[in-house]
Amino acid sequence: MKLPFERFLNSPMKIMFILAIFFSLSLSSRVFSGEIPSSQRASKAIASVNVELKQALLAKGLNDGAPIFIRIFKESRSLEVWLEGKDGTFQLFRQYVFVPSQGS
Secondary structure, eight states, rough: OOTTTHHHTSSTHHHHHHHHHHHHHHHHHHHHHHOOOOOOHHHHHHHHHHHHHHHHHTTTOOOTTHHHHHEEEETTEEEEEEETTSSOOOEEEEEEEOOOOOOO
């Protein structure tokens, strides 16, 4: 017997669904715990992108730790990351395009 959502998870939308869940969980844990993981693996991952990420944020006039808004589009197969700017409006930070996938 197949579950009602099983067909959906075997579709090209699977990666967007998984990313949405990942971002939701990672954001909620940061908001509620107020802590960033401190394992050696997490520290290495943060260090590898921290400088580049902060430079990209500064170049667009955005701050690290600002509230974010994520939009996922099915037809264009893209994910947008928006951050709240100093003036209180959300500004597009990055856009990611997904390649179509087939199979499971």
